[in-house]
Amino acid sequence: MFKYILKRLVMSVFILLGVSMIIYFLIRLMPVDFIQDKINAINQGGATVSEETVNAMYEMYGLGDNSFLGILKGYFSWLGALATFDLGTSFVYGIPVADVIFEHMGISFAIALIATVFEFLIAIPLGITAATHQYSFRDYLVTVLVMIGISLPSFFFGQMLKDVLALKLGWFPASGLVNATASFTGIELLLDYVRHMFIPILTIVILSIGARMRMTRTNMLEVMNSDYIRTARAKGLSEKVVINKHAFRNTLIPLVTSLAGLLPSLFSGAIITEQVFDLPGIGNIALDAMNRGDIPFIMGYNMFLALLSVIGVLLADLMYGIVDPRVKLE
Amino acid sequence: MAKNKNYLSGKEIRAIAKENAKVMKRLEAEKYRKADESEYLTEMRDSKNILEIDKLHTYFFTEQGVVKAVNGVSFDIPKNATVGVAGESGCGKSVTSMSVMRLLQGPTGQIYSGEIRFNAKEKSGEEKVYDIAKMPIRDIHKIRGNQIAMIFQEPMTSLNPVFTIGQQLDEVTFIHNPDASKEQAKEKSIEMLNLVGIAMPERVYNSFPHELSGGMRQRVMISMALASDPRLIIADEPTTALDVTIQAQILDLLRDLKTKIDGSIMLITHDLGIIAEMADYVVVMYAGRVIEKGTVDEIFHNPMHPYTIGLQKSKPTLNSDSDTLFNIPGNVPNPINMPDYCYFKERCAQCTKKCSGEYPEMIQVSPTHFVACHLYDEGQNDD
Numbered sequence: 001m002f003k004y005i006l007k008r009l010v011m012s013v014f015i016l017l018g019v020s021m022i023i024y025f026l027i028r029l030m031p032v033d034f035i036q037d038k039i040n041a042i043n044q045g046g047a048t049v050s051e052e053t054v055n056a057m058y059e060m061y062g063l064g065d066n067s068f069l070g071i072l073k074g075y076f077s078w079l080g081a082l083a084t085f086d087l088g089t090s091f092v093y094g095i096p097v098a099d100v101i102f103e104h105m106g107i108s109f110a111i112a113l114i115a116t117v118f119e120f121l122i123a124i125p126l127g128i129t130a131a132t133h134q135y136s137f138r139d140y141l142v143t144v145l146v147m148i149g150i151s152l153p154s155f156f157f158g159q160m161l162k163d164v165l166a167l168k169l170g171w172f173p174a175s176g177l178v179n180a181t182a183s184f185t186g187i188e189l190l191l192d193y194v195r196h197m198f199i200p201i202l203t204i205v206i207l208s209i210g211a212r213m214r215m216t217r218t219n220m221l222e223v224m225n226s227d228y229i230r231t232a233r234a235k236g237l238s239e240k241v242v243i244n245k246h247a248f249r250n251t252l253i254p255l256v257t258s259l260a261g262l263l264p265s266l267f268s269g270a271i272i273t274e275q276v277f278d279l280p281g282i283g284n285i286a287l288d289a290m291n292r293g294d295i296p297f298i299m300g301y302n303m304f305l306a307l308l309s310v311i312g313v314l315l316a317d318l319m320y321g322i323v324d325p326r327v328k329l330e
Numbered sequence: 331m332a333k334n335k336n337y338l339s340g341k342e343i344r345a346i347a348k349e350n351a352k353v354m355k356r357l358e359a360e361k362y363r364k365a366d367e368s369e370y371l372t373e374m375r376d377s378k379n380i381l382e383i384d385k386l387h388t389y390f391f392t393e394q395g396v397v398k399a400v401n402g403v404s405f406d407i408p409k410n411a412t413v414g415v416a417g418e419s420g421c422g423k424s425v426t427s428m429s430v431m432r433l434l435q436g437p438t439g440q441i442y443s444g445e446i447r448f449n450a451k452e453k454s455g456e457e458k459v460y461d462i463a464k465m466p467i468r469d470i471h472k473i474r475g476n477q478i479a480m481i482f483q484e485p486m487t488s489l490n491p492v493f494t495i496g497q498q499l500d501e502v503t504f505i506h507n508p509d510a511s512k513e514q515a516k517e518k519s520i521e522m523l524n525l526v527g528i529a530m531p532e533r534v535y536n537s538f539p540h541e542l543s544g545g546m547r548q549r550v551m552i553s554m555a556l557a558s559d560p561r562l563i564i565a566d567e568p569t570t571a572l573d574v575t576i577q578a579q580i581l582d583l584l585r586d587l588k589t590k591i592d593g594s595i596m597l598i599t600h601d602l603g604i605i606a607e608m609a610d611y612v613v614v615m616y617a618g619r620v621i622e623k624g625t626v627d628e629i630f631h632n633p634m635h636p637y638t639i640g641l642q643k644s645k646p647t648l649n650s651d652s653d654t655l656f657n658i659p660g661n662v663p664n665p666i667n668m669p670d671y672c673y674f675k676e677r678c679a680q681c682t683k684k685c686s687g688e689y690p691e692m693i694q695v696s697p698t699h700f701v702a703c704h705l706y707d708e709g710q711n712d713d
Contacts, residue, residue: 225435226487227484227487228490230482231482231490231551232490233433233474234480234482235479235502235554236471236474236505237501249493250490323492325491325538325540326491326540
């Protein structure tokens, strides 16, 4: 087991190297130029920047040479810094990338975690009822409702919820994370957070239930039609025990492993939802960085997600070994 | 099933769906109703029997139409006897056994009509006769796994892969004796594993199903069936998935057990050799109906229905001169919209004019031997 994990971790290093290479080259090929944008802004202010200064700025940011060798050099200098656990300094914010990530990750993580918990709590029972009452009115009703959820785009549905719940009914604040006009502390501050995060979380939960519910339903149906469920019934077990013990324990295998695969999405932030509700989450920041060509931040953010993905896949495999006795990890 | 021959128009499909929905709704409501015990208590026709199946009709309501998988099957299982049910694939053998266990997949599979009378023995020793076909599903635990146990065809997939053998065996003890302690349940499970001839029962007790071979798993299935001291064991092709040497062991085991538990066995198989060896009585089924039934001697030494004769001819023997195996020409008719004449007519070499007439009645040839064939009508009249 220990050997298996070690082997996987060593492999992960190579995977991450490959990922970093691809991301870095792609970013350098992107048609955004942080320096040019900055100079344009200065020019608009009326001042002029000399050619020399511009070139010096390109050199300073390490973007001077756009040939293949130049990009390669840039990549290795980034990699060299990474070896000393330095993700570099964000162009836009002027502070270390790691600080930017950790500053904005909390809010995204809180939203994603709460949304995921509710997603599982709602989708799994729905999927099980739909499967155990296949082709009944209940099954069709649940399926149609979650299908509507899957089909709605988040920018539209989020906007709609905001319009109804916040603007028309006024039950919740429309955007932002805290009430700027009041200065709450302690429990009041927490309640204020909850009020602000309610609609974004509701949006994410409704949109994501569908896939999880369909997955549970399909798995459950497959399990319910299997021979060992017939055996369990033939033994004289009550339908409740058959479903909740024998069938659910088997449905749990893909569900638990998919949970581990969710790890990166907990930290990546919901870009569109954060935009709609103007939340200072990591998704919002990442989109902004992308538009402005903040290379160190994009690299840092994506490598962070890549690392989480690799760990998530490893965790999923380890989970298999725990929940499915047929799987032996060697 | 007859995809190319019988195209259905949209109108017909809708008409079928509407009709099916109506019947299924009624039958499902009946299945899930709450009922007083008196509603399904009945009397045995013959107190020597443990199970009497009487004009059982089990239908599947499919999109193409109603499949009459079991279409008026009647036979008895006497106490302490082994009854073999023979027939080719799709003749309704397994559906009959599923009907007895009430394990049909709803809402499509339903017992449409008929009676399944079962002589149950309560813990108090009192005997009660239940009509299983009329029992609501919530009361089925009175007999399922308790009075009647079942052994399935596929030992490889019939055990839950995520629980150990011990967990799955103990469960049976707990169902029937909820007050049992963990140690008592384990003791009983190990005893059952010993009974079915498993070496190292302690080790098997802690194993997962995937760690055992097919033969071992089938033994575990049998021990599971035995753990509840059933009065009737239904073995649905218990040896089909096993290789021949293991087959013989499993059959020996079943025969031994019958004497040990003092119960009856309903043995479903398409292997006439197994029936000849194991059974006291034989029921031959064809396309959802019983076409001949009698004692093992009668069926093997004096088969009367052309289908039974054909079946026996198609059995491979070592000392025959012929290189090719006899086979009955043709196929089983489409189970949707069965004709109202003998279902075997198209494949029968001994057809007479009468065979185009309505489906033949069961004719009694001896006190125990019955056959459903027009060939024997006249003999009946002459006597």
